[in-house]
Amino acid sequence: MNGRITMINGPVLRGSGMSAFKMREMVMVGEKRLIGEVIILDGDTGTVQVYEETEGLKLGEEIIPTGKPLSVKLGPGMIGNIFDGIQRPLLKIDQISKDFIPEGIGLISLDEEKLWEVEMRVEKGDYLKSGQIFGLVRESGLIEHRLLVPPGVEGMVTQAKRDGKYKIEEILLELKNNEHVHKLKMYHEWPVRNPRPVRERKEIEKLLVTGQRVLDMFFPLAKGGTCAIPGGFGTGKTMTQHQLAKWSDADIIIYIGCGERGNEMTEVLEDFPKLIDPKSNRPLMERTVLIANTSNMPVAAREASIYTGITMAEYYRDMGYDVAIMADSTSRWAEALREISGRLEEMPAEEGYPAYLSSRIAEFYERAGYVETLCEKDGSVTIIGAVSPAGGDFSEPVTENTKRYVNVFLALDKELAYARHYPAINWLDSYSGYLKVLESWYEDNLSEEAIPLRNKMLELLYRENKLLEIVMLVGEDVLPDDQRIILEISKIIKAGFLQQNAFNKEDTFVPLEKQYRMLKIIDYLYEKCKSSLALSIPISQIKNREIFDELIKMKYTVSNKDLSKIDEITSMIDVYYDELNKKYLE
Amino acid sequence: MKKEYLKIDKVIGPLVEMSNVKGVAYGEVVDIKNKDGEVKKGKVIRLDKDKVTIQVFENTSGLSTENSSIRFKDEAFELPLSKDILGRVFDGLGRPADMGGDVYSRNKYNINGRPINPVARKYPRDFIQTGISSIDALMTLIRGQKLPIFSGNGMPHNELAAQIVRQAKLGEGSNEDFAIVFAAIGVKHDDADFFRRSFIEANAMDRVVMFINYADDPVAERINTPRCALTAAEYLAFEEGMQILVVMSDITSYCEALREVSSAREEVPSRKGYPGYLYSDLSSLYERAGMLKDNPGSITYLPILTMPNDDITHPIPDLTGFITEGQIVLGRELFQNNFYPPVNILPSLSRLMKDGIGEGYTRKDHPDLANQLFASYSKVQEVRALSQIIGEDDLTEIDKKYMEFGRQFEERFVSQGFEENRTMEETLNLGWDILRTLPVSELNRLNPALVDEYY
Numbered sequence A: 001m002n003g004r005i006t007m008i009n010g011p012v013l014r015g016s017g018m019s020a021f022k023m024r025e026m027v028m029v030g031e032k033r034l035i036g037e038v039i040i041l042d043g044d045t046g047t048v049q050v051y052e053e054t055e056g057l058k059l060g061e062e063i064i065p066t067g068k069p070l071s072v073k074l075g076p077g078m079i080g081n082i083f084d085g086i087q088r089p090l091l092k093i094d095q096i097s098k099d100f101i102p103e104g105i106g107l108i109s110l111d112e113e114k115l116w117e118v119e120m121r122v123e124k125g126d127y128l129k130s131g132q133i134f135g136l137v138r139e140s141g142l143i144e145h146r147l148l149v150p151p152g153v154e155g156m157v158t159q160a161k162r163d164g165k166y167k168i169e170e171i172l173l174e175l176k177n178n179e180h181v182h183k184l185k186m187y188h189e190w191p192v193r194n195p196r197p198v199r200e201r202k203e204i205e206k207l208l209v210t211g212q213r214v215l216d217m218f219f220p221l222a223k224g225g226t227c228a229i230p231g232g233f234g235t236g237k238t239m240t241q242h243q244l245a246k247w248s249d250a251d252i253i254i255y256i257g258c259g260e261r262g263n264e265m266t267e268v269l270e271d272f273p274k275l276i277d278p279k280s281n282r283p284l285m286e287r288t289v290l291i292a293n294t295s296n297m298p299v300a301a302r303e304a305s306i307y308t309g310i311t312m313a314e315y316y317r318d319m320g321y322d323v324a325i326m327a328d329s330t331s332r333w334a335e336a337l338r339e340i341s342g343r344l345e346e347m348p349a350e351e352g353y354p355a356y357l358s359s360r361i362a363e364f365y366e367r368a369g370y371v372e373t374l375c376e377k378d379g380s381v382t383i384i385g386a387v388s389p390a391g392g393d394f395s396e397p398v399t400e401n402t403k404r405y406v407n408v409f410l411a412l413d414k415e416l417a418y419a420r421h422y423p424a425i426n427w428l429d430s431y432s433g434y435l436k437v438l439e440s441w442y443e444d445n446l447s448e449e450a451i452p453l454r455n456k457m458l459e460l461l462y463r464e465n466k467l468l469e470i471v472m473l474v475g476e477d478v479l480p481d482d483q484r485i486i487l488e489i490s491k492i493i494k495a496g497f498l499q500q501n502a503f504n505k506e507d508t509f510v511p512l513e514k515q516y517r518m519l520k521i522i523d524y525l526y527e528k529c530k531s532s533l534a535l536s537i538p539i540s541q542i543k544n545r546e547i548f549d550e551l552i553k554m555k556y557t558v559s560n561k562d563l564s565k566i567d568e569i570t571s572m573i574d575v576y577y578d579e580l581n582k583k584y585l586e
Numbered sequence B: 001m002k003k004e005y006l007k008i009d010k011v012i013g014p015l016v017e018m019s020n021v022k023g024v025a026y027g028e029v030v031d032i033k034n035k036d037g038e039v040k041k042g043k044v045i046r047l048d049k050d051k052v053t054i055q056v057f058e059n060t061s062g063l064s065t066e067n068s069s070i071r072f073k074d075e076a077f078e079l080p081l082s083k084d085i086l087g088r089v090f091d092g093l094g095r096p097a098d099m100g101g102d103v104y105s106r107n108k109y110n111i112n113g114r115p116i117n118p119v120a121r122k123y124p125r126d127f128i129q130t131g132i133s134s135i136d137a138l139m140t141l142i143r144g145q146k147l148p149i150f151s152g153n154g155m156p157h158n159e160l161a162a163q164i165v166r167q168a169k170l171g172e173g174s175n176e177d178f179a180i181v182f183a184a185i186g187v188k189h190d191d192a193d194f195f196r197r198s199f200i201e202a203n204a205m206d207r208v209v210m211f212i213n214y215a216d217d218p219v220a221e222r223i224n225t226p227r228c229a230l231t232a233a234e235y236l237a238f239e240e241g242m243q244i245l246v247v248m249s250d251i252t253s254y255c256e257a258l259r260e261v262s263s264a265r266e267e268v269p270s271r272k273g274y275p276g277y278l279y280s281d282l283s284s285l286y287e288r289a290g291m292l293k294d295n296p297g298s299i300t301y302l303p304i305l306t307m308p309n310d311d312i313t314h315p316i317p318d319l320t321g322f323i324t325e326g327q328i329v330l331g332r333e334l335f336q337n338n339f340y341p342p343v344n345i346l347p348s349l350s351r352l353m354k355d356g357i358g359e360g361y362t363r364k365d366h367p368d369l370a371n372q373l374f375a376s377y378s379k380v381q382e383v384r385a386l387s388q389i390i391g392e393d394d395l396t397e398i399d400k401k402y403m404e405f406g407r408q409f410e411e412r413f414v415s416q417g418f419e420e421n422r423t424m425e426e427t428l429n430l431g432w433d434i435l436r437t438l439p440v441s442e443l444n445r446l447n448p449a450l451v452d453e454y455y
């Protein structure tokens, strides 16, 4: 039984005759068959949010149930592709309607014509459990797509195709479980708002290596962890997310442009195929899925895009991959919630946001995690969400609520951005909750001294901050030399270490070992300076311009592949300070 | 099928409500004729059972609940467009406001446009020389970019925009394929005249299309003015293959109109009474700038807005900054000290310049030089704050050099004449010239090789 539209208010519709509809069911609306989702049911009346432009729709037009909740098709063909908020491929849409996005194109998602080379892993008579891998498809040069028995399905293989080339709609397997027969294809569908099941959530223990110094050495992310990047406009949220999408050592990247600029998606589309992954020497696009619901696209689909993305991420996790998902920006998603809520005339809470804002944010970040999958592999979903606080003020509801549910908080700072200190991550306000759990990872993979060194350097920056307050009142000259040296060393940490040039070939990604050695040599210099200070040598002598400059420039002069230059600088330091001290001792 | 009705239930500000209406489409255009035969345009913005809410784009005063006739037009808000619009002046709803008569065209375009598919976009990379040093060096304008001017009341944003229009080298070589679409949204007659005169002086009148809603024109009309202008721009750029520069003033008036309609609809307000969808609404304008892969045309977009109380965190500049690809911010202090153009460097930004400058685009030293100028000038602010307290004489030698650098930077680099048109080469050389007031050891944003070559 179809419903009939009785009210239209922007992306929100109400209809009658909908008593047989289900909550969260996907529907088609009107002659154009616009796609929508049931969000409220009340007796005979239903409320629908529509994922396409509603202009031209009339009262009395049909609302057609589809019998299933808003879902995505999970199977080969996602990697390297770009989708809208409800998984419709934008390239295909461009073929249907050139340049501009029309409404009423219906539900399309994975390519149904493409032939995939399938390697079957099971035979007749095998008993397959939920989540088990039954076949392999090379989805891209970088990613092996592991075909999974859908969660909730199990049984004995009664029919199995042989290895060969198939389209995604072909049936590859038949499972029999009591009287149930399950026909498995290369893909299965999953409702986006439901988290996919796992065998077990595990403790977080691995660093997500990003090649970004301020992260890896100061505020580390973890595989399976959560991170928020709040900042006013132009402070570098997108740049930071792009850097992470390019260089972090996740296996798969899901990048969601949620209510942001079209050109930023175009940029990724143009750049990523040209960028080469340092580990595998393959183009980065071969591990990337893009979801684009730009700011001018319909607002309800923006709300859905986050769920579409996270569901894809969980699916690849279930194959045993480490997946990182970037959502730029979660604030636009929250605003979509607010807009829909406003149209529903719900009682607003803070700043017009609905009262359920906080729980929605929590639900989203809770889908991150390091897990043992149903197929007994380790996999993870790391969530990195940009937050765009109004006026750059972190006390607004989206930032505050996000802060409650994430473990890494990278506060972008307008003043740093104005001074072109990039990445403009404020080292005083940012934090990572993963330092403790990653301690042994650093010990095993880098050095036992890494975290103590990091703590010492951060401490120095805290002290610098206090000193700068005094300097702003009275000038630098009045400070004693042991405090002035802190200012000088802090300058090196800021300009030589924390600042990282995303546009420089050598500096855009830095191996962990080099990061550590860089920080260590700064500390080394600091200790040498202190030894000279102890001999009451004047600071003008201690601050040797050449050496200090050398340290600030080492990010460019020390090659990522060959760290021997650091040894040279170390001996340069030794020579200079040993002689200086000797001279004063005599 | 034309549907005509004779009874209005209610008129509340710009909204009209009526009932017992059937077969109406969401977004449909409506003609409302009052008893003197005057026709006002409106649009259906809500349908609920048999009740229809219409937003009227013109003054609703004089409308009465009786003696009006309402005709549903069975179409969306559309503009007829052809190349003949060049040189023409339209009102804020796209109706001819000059002697040129109606525009005839078989093709009519929905003023709401449609979102550009991100896969169809071409990432903008060609810089536009504006001849203004601060912009060219530090916030380079790129063809296809949306770069707003954040100004304040009384500041010379119109002059700056006019200078950009006059000096910008947009077209390849010839100016044949270059045109300007200008939208005045709630501006004073003086300001609109200023633009008109400057287009005439630039000898560009036959390449300009104007959409004008004066400050004393109906507020509700303003909601459509930028959409009409952008639809014309899209037509010229993507159907006629032209390079279009869209100048729009003042986005603040547009947002205020939006707020007015929103409050008449009794919507839940977000910050400062503006509707929660202000971001999405502004995006539906700004995102219409850009370039397409298989198309020679481009839309470069320079919206101008006045920041209420010069407050950059006010929702209008704030949400704009979140959508546009950077911003040119004018500073009150520079303005009061008689610097023209009073571009406040530090909060200004061009996000697209990174891919459009440097070797093969402008000059290889450009990115580092820009970075260094920003960094050094930001240091100047710290030193100035300190010198306020301890006096300039007690500054360290280095800090004194920063004071000097700051003065020269503002006097020689940022300021220039209204008629002065500097080449990129001149601008970059001037930048180096001023950097020389600082010792090399302070220039840690520069690649050492560049220092050797240029310092």
Ligand SMILES: Nc1ncnc2c1ncn2[C@@H]1O[C@H](COP(=O)(O)OP(=O)(O)OP(=O)(O)O)[C@@H](O)[C@H]1O
Pocket: A231, A232, A233, A234, A235, A236, A237, A238, A239, A240, A260, A388, A422, A423, A424, A500, A501, A502, A503, B321, B322, B323, B349, B350, B351, B352, B354
């Ligand atoms: N790590 C970086 N290295 C170099 N430049 C940077 C870096 N981060 C930011 N920038 C500069 O700042 C500009 C703005 O950055 P970005 O677009 O990431 O800001 P944003 O926080 O995403 O802003 P919005 O909220 O408006 O989208 C960039 O175009 C670039 O010029």
Ligand SMILES: [Mg+2]
Pocket: A237, A238, A239, A260, A328
């Ligand atoms: Mg951004």
